[in-house]
Amino acid sequence: FDEAHLFDDKSRGTDYELLLTTINYYIKKDAQKLLVSAVISNSEQLNEWINDQGVVINNDNIKTAEKSIAFNTFESKGTFESKCKSSRLSFVNPIKGLEEEFFVPRVIQYQKLKKIGKERKTRYFPNLNDNKHKYDVSIYYAIKLVKNGSVAIFCSKKNSVNKVLSRFIDLQSRGISLSNFIEQADTNETKKIAGLIKEHLGENNLYFAAMKGIIGHHSGVPNGVRISTEYALRKLLIACVVCTSTLAQGVNLPLKYLMISNIYQSKEVIKVRDFHNLLGRTARAGQQTEGTIILTENIYNQSKNEYHKLNKYRYLLNPDNSEDCSSNLLKIIQDSKLRNNKSLSFQSIKKYIKSRYLNLEEYSKIRKGLIELKEKNKEKGEELLYIFDNIENILISLENFILNFLEIEDNSAEIIKSTYGYFLANETEKQNLIDIYGIIRSSIDSIDIEDKLIFNKSMLGIMKMKELSKFIDDNIFQIANFSINELIDLIANQINKFKNCKLISKLNDSSIISSLLNLWVSGATYIEIFNYALSKEIKVRRGTKYRTITLDDIISLCNFDFAYHSLSIIQSLIVILDNRGCSDEVINKLNQIIGRVRYGLPTQISIYVYELGFSDRIISQKIAKKLEGYDCADKKKTKQKIKELEKEIESLLLNYPTYFLDRLKKI
Numbered sequence: 001f002d003e004a005h006l007f008d009d010k011s012r013g014t015d016y017e018l019l020l021t022t023i024n025y026y027i028k029k030d031a032q033k034l035l036v037s038a039v040i041s042n043s044e045q046l047n048e049w050i051n052d053q054g055v056v057i058n059n060d061n062i063k064t065a066e067k068s069i070a071f072n073t074f075e076s077k078g079t080f081e082s083k084c085k086s087s088r089l090s091f092v093n094p095i096k097g098l099e100e101e102f103f104v105p106r107v108i109q110y111q112k113l114k115k116i117g118k119e120r121k122t123r124y125f126p127n128l129n130d131n132k133h134k135y136d137v138s139i140y141y142a143i144k145l146v147k148n149g150s151v152a153i154f155c156s157k158k159n160s161v162n163k164v165l166s167r168f169i170d171l172q173s174r175g176i177s178l179s180n181f182i183e184q185a186d187t188n189e190t191k192k193i194a195g196l197i198k199e200h201l202g203e204n205n206l207y208f209a210a211m212k213g214i215i216g217h218h219s220g221v222p223n224g225v226r227i228s229t230e231y232a233l234r235k236l237l238i239a240c241v242v243c244t245s246t247l248a249q250g251v252n253l254p255l256k257y258l259m260i261s262n263i264y265q266s267k268e269v270i271k272v273r274d275f276h277n278l279l280g281r282t283a284r285a286g287q288q289t290e291g292t293i294i295l296t297e298n299i300y301n302q303s304k305n306e307y308h309k310l311n312k313y314r315y316l317l318n319p320d321n322s323e324d325c326s327s328n329l330l331k332i333i334q335d336s337k338l339r340n341n342k343s344l345s346f347q348s349i350k351k352y353i354k355s356r357y358l359n360l361e362e363y364s365k366i367r368k369g370l371i372e373l374k375e376k377n378k379e380k381g382e383e384l385l386y387i388f389d390n391i392e393n394i395l396i397s398l399e400n401f402i403l404n405f406l407e408i409e410d411n412s413a414e415i416i417k418s419t420y421g422y423f424l425a426n427e428t429e430k431q432n433l434i435d436i437y438g439i440i441r442s443s444i445d446s447i448d449i450e451d452k453l454i455f456n457k458s459m460l461g462i463m464k465m466k467e468l469s470k471f472i473d474d475n476i477f478q479i480a481n482f483s484i485n486e487l488i489d490l491i492a493n494q495i496n497k498f499k500n501c502k503l504i505s506k507l508n509d510s511s512i513i514s515s516l517l518n519l520w521v522s523g524a525t526y527i528e529i530f531n532y533a534l535s536k537e538i539k540v541r542r543g544t545k546y547r548t549i550t551l552d553d554i555i556s557l558c559n560f561d562f563a564y565h566s567l568s569i570i571q572s573l574i575v576i577l578d579n580r581g582c583s584d585e586v587i588n589k590l591n592q593i594i595g596r597v598r599y600g601l602p603t604q605i606s607i608y609v610y611e612l613g614f615s616d617r618i619i620s621q622k623i624a625k626k627l628e629g630y631d632c633a634d635k636k637k638t639k640q641k642i643k644e645l646e647k648e649i650e651s652l653l654l655n656y657p658t659y660f661l662d663r664l665k666k667i
Contacts, residue, residue, distance in 0.1 A: 020420075071299070072108075074128060145292075154259065196618065215229045217244070217246060220555045330421050333421075378543060403452065406452055413434045454579050457575045473580070482586060500565055515532070573590055605628075
């Protein structure tokens with residue numbers, strides 16, 4: 001099991017733990033289980049849970065390429081000239097409390113920026129005064145250092161990536177040369193990546209930056225562009241990327257320089273183990289002989305006011321401080337920390353859980369109260385709603401986990417006792433976990449055996465499955481005769497009721513969802529869907545006001561609400577309809593729709609092409625068009641026909657990033 005530190009990951013941790021628990025429950029006791037991770041500090045504890053008498057292999061002597069860590073620092077007060085004169089890179093030893101080993105003086109030389117339009121104020125780059133341009137120092141070093149090797153600017157959020165790219169374009173318009181990036185890149189490759197971006201998203205800052213050899217990489221970037229960027233970095237076809245953790249964690253890339261401007265993710269300080277996972281992207285063994293991490297926040301050798309910030313870096317940079325690998329199950333049996341040193345008591349959490357299973361009227365009042373609190377006090381309301389939504393997800397995962405053991409009489413709660421969360425809990429917490437398990441188990445036991453077997457095949461949880469089952473039972477005769485387009489409308493209607501969606505609940509007009517979903521499955525590009533939404537004057541609620549929908553909103557809607565969350569709804573529809581004896585025709589239609597919704601593609605052939613490694617919506621459709629009229633009834637036949645038409649498809653792919661040509665040769 002790779003990435004064995006994921007047990008307490010907010011999005012995947014609970015399912016990861018319960019999957020391993022289920023596997024561990026059914027396999028033989030002497031079966032060999034291997035958990036792999038580079039960042040687990042309590043490996044002995046984890047091993048004791050899953051392996052009992054197993055062995056931990058922990059080797060810190062593996063040779064890695066040398067990494068240097070430097071703080072950018074300058075006088076916090078004074079003129080631009082004095083700040084630049086005082087600027088230095090302080091190279092530190094993270095093991096010795098950030099003791100300075102050596103420094104490089106006067107590393108920053110400021111430049112006056114051209115004025116645009118009617119501007120009168122004189123501006124300088126890098127801007128060392130304005131927090132609005134806090135990434136300027138990272139940009140400055142990227143410009144200077146890219147000649148020596150590939151550079152990554154790390155951002156905690158995708159919005160920050162877009163701001164950095166926008167700043168690059170703004171700086172060029174004000175006289176700052178970006179020629180170093182294109183000189184270190186393959187010009188044809190950057191044009192091809194930029195061209196693919198343009199087809200997907202139009203001429204935005206992501207496109208303009210790519211034309212300069214600066215590539216953005218985050219979850220809002222189309223998949224084909226992301227994989228092309230990773231390939232181009234590996235092959236040294238590009239030399240600069242501005243990224244979030246989508247690139248910075250878990251991808252083996254030859255980065256020589258990494259710029260980090262802050263240590264926060266989702267308003268929280270990044271975990272020590274995640275921070276070192278991030279630092280590990282530089283100086284990869286066998287690819288670089290050395291690497292440098294530059295921390296651009298101006299806190300080293302500063303006043304006492306900045307000392308607490310420096311302490312956070314000091315703590316993060318010491319790998320000995322890596323957090324123990326914990327369990328998300330503990331979040332439903334412990335007090336939950338809030339901002340300002342406050343906490344949400346376990347009793348409040350237990351009351352919420354009990355109402356969810358035993359008193360739906362009270363549960364509805366609590367949920368309504370949380371939403372109202374968010375409207376009145378955004379910060380507090382968002383914080384509490386985030387915690388309870390996280391609890392909801394943990395409970396749904398537990399429901400699905402318990403449903404896997406329907407045939408087992410579990411009066412002594414052995415199933416929940418086999419989890420990692422129970423293993424870590426103290427005696428009081430263990431009893432609380434058993435009590436919550438008992439509440440969920442009793443709720444499941446009250447369900448008809450036939451429905452249990454259905455719910456066991458779904459990931460929605462029993463509450464949503466009850467709602468969906470009732471809806472289908474009330475409308476089964478109409479649904480049985482639905483066309484594909486009518487089924488897509490049905491799915492859109494059900495997605496609208498799914499509270500896990502990122503954007504749908506915030507739209508000012510929910511009736512538009514069906515049209516947007518139809519555009520998505522017809523293969524329309526993001527920019528086409530965006531322009532349609534604009535033509536319908538669609539707005540998105542932000543706080544208490546509605547704002548015009550953005551292209552980023554459309555990407556979130558398609559990539560997450562449609563391509564991710566809706567899949568569990570479609571699969572559950574199939575399971576229920578099959579149980580109710582619905583015809584194979586409607587089941588087959590829904591099975592066709594799953595692939596189309598998942599990838600945003602119009603035909604089964606384009607889906608086959610996508611799954612064969614041409615993982616881009618535009619490219620897979622263009623290749624599929626070349627295959628029209630041929631027998632591509634399954635993926636194997638599609639693959640064979642692509643081989644036969646290799647020359648014709650190659651001429652098509654010459655206009656696209658090199659990754660896809662490489663994929664064609666390897667197919």
